Amino acid sequence: PLPAGEARPLSQTDTKALAHREAAPPLAVAGPSGHEQPRLQSQPPPPSLAPTASRGVAATSSPLPAGEAQSLSHAAAEALARREVAPPSAVTGPSGHEQSRLQSRPPPPSLASAAKRRCVRLNGLLGGASCEGLLRLHAQHGEDFDAINLSTCWCRLVRGTSEDIAWLQQENGERLLPLRSQTLDVLANWTSDEQTVANIVHAMGRLQLCGSRWAPLWEAGEGAAAAMAGACTKPQALAMVAWAFAAAGRPAAALFEVLSGAALRIVRAFDPQSLANMAWALAHVNQRVPLLLDAFAAEASSHLSDFGAEYLAVLAWAYAVLDYPAHGLFGDGRFVRRCSAADVHELKDLTQLHQWQLWLGERDFGYRARARLTLPQRPCQW
Numbered sequence: 001p002l003p004a005g006e007a008r009p010l011s012q013t014d015t016k017a018l019a020h021r022e023a024a025p026p027l028a029v030a031g032p033s034g035h036e037q038p039r040l041q042s043q044p045p046p047p048s049l050a051p052t053a054s055r056g057v058a059a060t061s062s063p064l065p066a067g068e069a070q071s072l073s074h075a076a077a078e079a080l081a082r083r084e085v086a087p088p089s090a091v092t093g094p095s096g097h098e099q100s101r102l103q104s105r106p107p108p109p110s111l112a113s114a115a116k117r118r119c120v121r122l123n124g125l126l127g128g129a130s131c132e133g134l135l136r137l138h139a140q141h142g143e144d145f146d147a148i149n150l151s152t153c154w155c156r157l158v159r160g161t162s163e164d165i166a167w168l169q170q171e172n173g174e175r176l177l178p179l180r181s182q183t184l185d186v187l188a189n190w191t192s193d194e195q196t197v198a199n200i201v202h203a204m205g206r207l208q209l210c211g212s213r214w215a216p217l218w219e220a221g222e223g224a225a226a227a228m229a230g231a232c233t234k235p236q237a238l239a240m241v242a243w244a245f246a247a248a249g250r251p252a253a254a255l256f257e258v259l260s261g262a263a264l265r266i267v268r269a270f271d272p273q274s275l276a277n278m279a280w281a282l283a284h285v286n287q288r289v290p291l292l293l294d295a296f297a298a299e300a301s302s303h304l305s306d307f308g309a310e311y312l313a314v315l316a317w318a319y320a321v322l323d324y325p326a327h328g329l330f331g332d333g334r335f336v337r338r339c340s341a342a343d344v345h346e347l348k349d350l351t352q353l354h355q356w357q358l359w360l361g362e363r364d365f366g367y368r369a370r371a372r373l374t375l376p377q378r379p380c381q382w
Contacts, residue, residue, distance in 0.1 A: 119146045126152045131164045135175060142178065147186045151196040153179070154203035165207065173209050180217060187220035194228040198237035201225060205244025218248070222255050229262040238263050239274040242281035251285040260289045267295040275300060276311040279318035288322050297329035304334055309342040309349050317352035320359035330360075331367040339373055350375055 122144060125137055134153050138145065145153070157168060157176075168175060183200060190197060201221045209217070225241045232238055242259050245252050263270070263278055270278070275296055282289065300307065300315060307315070312335070319326050329335055344350060353375060360371050 115146075118144055119149055122149050123152050126156055129156065131157055131160045131168060135178070138179060142182060145182065147190075147192040147196050150179070150183060150186055151192075151199040154183070155199040158203045158206040168207055172211055172213065173207060176207070176209070177213075180214070184217055184220050187217070187224040190224035190227060194232045194234055194237040197221070197224045197228050198234075198240040201244045202240040205247040208248060210248060218245075218250055222250075222252050226255050226258045229258045232262050233266060233269075235263065235266060235270040235274040235278075238266075239270075239277040239281070243277045246281035246284035251287075253285075253287070256282070256285060256287045257289075260287065260292045264292050264295055267292070267299055270296075270299060272300075272303070272307045272311045276307075276314040276318075280314050283318035283321040286322070288324065290324070293319070293322065293324050293326065294328075297326040301329045301334070304338045307338065307342070309339070309344040309346065312339050312342055313344060313349035313352040313356075316356035320356045323359075323363070325363070325365040327365065327367065330371050331365070333367075333370040336371055336373045345376060 122137070122141060126134060126149065129137055134156055138153060158165065160168075186192075187197065187200065201224075204214070204217065204221065222245070225245075229238060229241075238259050242256065245255065259278075260282070279293075279296055281287075282292070296315075297319075316330075316335070316339075319329070325331075339353065344353060353373060357371075357373055357375070360368055
């Protein structure tokens with residue numbers, strides 16, 4: 001039992017501490033309902049304050065100076081007040097670093113596999129559709145198209161008949177406008193393989209999409225083609241891009257410089273068709289790249305038997321237009337003998353070989369006699 005005079009100061013101290021706690025900001029400011037306030041206010045102090053609380057309880061059984069008991073109760077009340085007004089972590093959410101980590105998580109495997117199956121199914125539908133069917137599929141499922149679906153769609157569009165191509169070209173490609181914005185996004189943010197870019201750009205070249213409405217698409221295609229050329233391992237992709245820009249009348253000197261460097265790096269992998277198409281594109285935009293032309297001549301010379309009439313004619317015409325002698329290709333008579341054996345008879349091929357012969361007649365490279373080719377006579381078609 002404590003003397004009555006000593007117990008009274010402790011009771012006054014507790015009364016002041018309780019009054020100070022009641023004067024603290026109410027919990028309703030932080031969000032809980034009025035029904036929850038009494039329950040929250042009656043919660044015990046945090047663990048860090050537990051020793052202080054037990055010391056206050058012990059004051060009833062062990063003598064403590066009134067001043068110490070008052071200061072401990074005051075500290076406990078202030079700590080509780082700070083705890084009660086602190087914003088909950090659910091409001092602030094995860095830190096910026098945590099948010100970026102959560103946002104960068106890949107989709108669940110089930111969603112990724114479902115998206116892949118959907119794109120494979122769409123590619124199957126695109127593969128067997130007509131031109132009208134392709135546009136209809138894009139109108140219905142375009143939002144589900146990935147880069148490969150889009151590439152397949154463009155590729156299939158230009159595999160139709162000449163009537164189909166003319167139908168698509170009407171009003172400067174008006175029917176193709178729904179494809180434009182999505183294709184622009186794919187090319188501007190290219191991360192896929194080189195064949196995707198090659199297929200899209202080649203189709204644009206086949207369709208002769210020109211004018212201001214298609215200029216942004218060509219610019220995006222130029223950037224994507226330059227990016228993919230650096231690590232390209234497919235000669236066909238390089239040749240398709242070069243052919244497309246040349247056919248559309250877009251010289252793009254910087255792009256052709258990049259394409260030429262990439263072609264020189266993998267020149268040994270070029271097949272006759274890719275080599276002839278690349279040479280044709282260089283001639284069409286007047287890009288005279290001696291290192292590449294020498295490499296092409298050497299590659300063609302070592303595989304002349306693989307070149308058919310069309311590719312022989314294109315190759316001869318390209319070197320004539322670029323005024324490049326290519327002694328290793330034309331100087332020993334093997335090219336002429338191969339042309340004779342290939343049975344050149346198509347008018348277009350004969351015309352190109354005739355232009356090559358005229359060029360040789362004007363230029364004395366020292367092998368004119370060995371390069372003389374007797375071409376079959378065909379009646380003029382007016």
